[in-house]
Amino acid sequence: MRTMRLSPIGPASDAVDYKIIFTGPTGAGKTSAISCLSDIPIIGTDVGATDAVRSGRKRTTVAMDYGYRHLSPGEGIHLYGTPGQDRFNFMWDILCQGGLGLILLVDATSADPVGDCLSCLGAFDGFIRRTGAVIGITRADIAENMRYERVQDVLIEKGYAIPVLEVDARDSDDVNTLVHSLLAVL
Amino acid sequence: MNAASGIVEEDTQLQLELKAPGNATAGIESVLGSLIEEDGDIVAALVASADGLPWARVLPDSFDARRFSAMSGSLLALSLAMAREAGRGEARSVFIATEKGNIHVLQAGYTLLLTVFTRAGADLHPAFARIQRAATQIEKIKSAFDIASAPR
Numbered sequence: 001m002r003t004m005r006l007s008p009i010g011p012a013s014d015a016v017d018y019k020i021i022f023t024g025p026t027g028a029g030k031t032s033a034i035s036c037l038s039d040i041p042i043i044g045t046d047v048g049a050t051d052a053v054r055s056g057r058k059r060t061t062v063a064m065d066y067g068y069r070h071l072s073p074g075e076g077i078h079l080y081g082t083p084g085q086d087r088f089n090f091m092w093d094i095l096c097q098g099g100l101g102l103i104l105l106v107d108a109t110s111a112d113p114v115g116d117c118l119s120c121l122g123a124f125d126g127f128i129r130r131t132g133a134v135i136g137i138t139r140a141d142i143a144e145n146m147r148y149e150r151v152q153d154v155l156i157e158k159g160y161a162i163p164v165l166e167v168d169a170r171d172s173d174d175v176n177t178l179v180h181s182l183l184a185v186l
Numbered sequence: 187m188n189a190a191s192g193i194v195e196e197d198t199q200l201q202l203e204l205k206a207p208g209n210a211t212a213g214i215e216s217v218l219g220s221l222i223e224e225d226g227d228i229v230a231a232l233v234a235s236a237d238g239l240p241w242a243r244v245l246p247d248s249f250d251a252r253r254f255s256a257m258s259g260s261l262l263a264l265s266l267a268m269a270r271e272a273g274r275g276e277a278r279s280v281f282i283a284t285e286k287g288n289i290h291v292l293q294a295g296y297t298l299l300l301t302v303f304t305r306a307g308a309d310l311h312p313a314f315a316r317i318q319r320a321a322t323q324i325e326k327i328k329s330a331f332d333i334a335s336a337p338r
Contacts, residue, residue: 043267
């Protein structure tokens with residue numbers, strides 16, 4: 001596993017911190033996942049959604065979500081969540097700087113979850129190839145005809161070797177599993 | 187995030203918002219036009235929703251309204267988060283001093299924000315007063331439109 005030392009907090013600090021980025025389309029569960037994993041109240045930038053009719057969501061993240069998970073004394077993970085809409089793509093590169101890897105969340109009940117996966121992987125292609133990624137399929141339990149194997153098959157066809165898991169973004173055990181899967185592939 | 191659910195729909199949203207006659211957009215663009223006309227130091231201005239969608243603009247062709255609207259939304263939301271984190275209450279504006287002028291993003295009511303670009307060496311005191319007045323006008327126009335268009 002690759003270790004990455006981010007800017008220490010103060011010159012005398014010997015803390016080792018990692019940075020993981022959560023991304024995915026709007027409503028995939030990024031904010032929920034960071035909330036349930038973070039040991040601190042998350043810093044969010046959600047505002048009222050003016051396109052609520054279309055997205056079905058009243059609020060949306062417009063800059064980032066931030067949380068922190070302590071691993072051991074002097075060691076922890078910074079958890080960053082990206083905005084989901086394409087218009088905020090300038091934030092994606094900013095948030096990925098210094099990142100250890102990517103957790104992509106995709107809502108199985110969306111119109112085209114496989115397309116969502118491929119679109120996001122394309123958008124983060126450079127970062128993923130330098131680091132690593134895992135995919136969490138959310139709401140798979142209520143999606144008809146949507147299994148993670150379907151996503152995995154398409155990814156293999158496209159040449160991606162990325163683990164795919166079904167997760168509940170509100171469940172800390174599930175999100176922990178995603179993080180550990182990511183760390184395992186780095 | 188794919189083309190079907192992302193940019194294409196945002197284009198439609200942009201067109202709907204900018205084209206709808208009789209809505210707040212025409213009034214807000216008039217406020218922006220006056221702002222630039224009255225103050226030679228102000229070179230461009232746009233109004234966006236808090237979630238980063240373009241609403242109205244008076245911008246040179248080289249400025250991408252969609253991109254600056256999204257960036258304005260992100261900046262103001264981050265400043266709100268920072269102000270809250272620091273226990274400073276609600277953030278009202280962000281000021282960016284650059285080599286070639288300044289960028290000022292401020293709230294224009296609860297749901298809109300105003301972004302103004304000024305020249306390098308601009309006399310900021312009168313510009314700030316005009317920008318603040320424009321933000322108040324925009325807020326009033328939006329409120330009046332919301333009241334007029336509310337279901338009865």
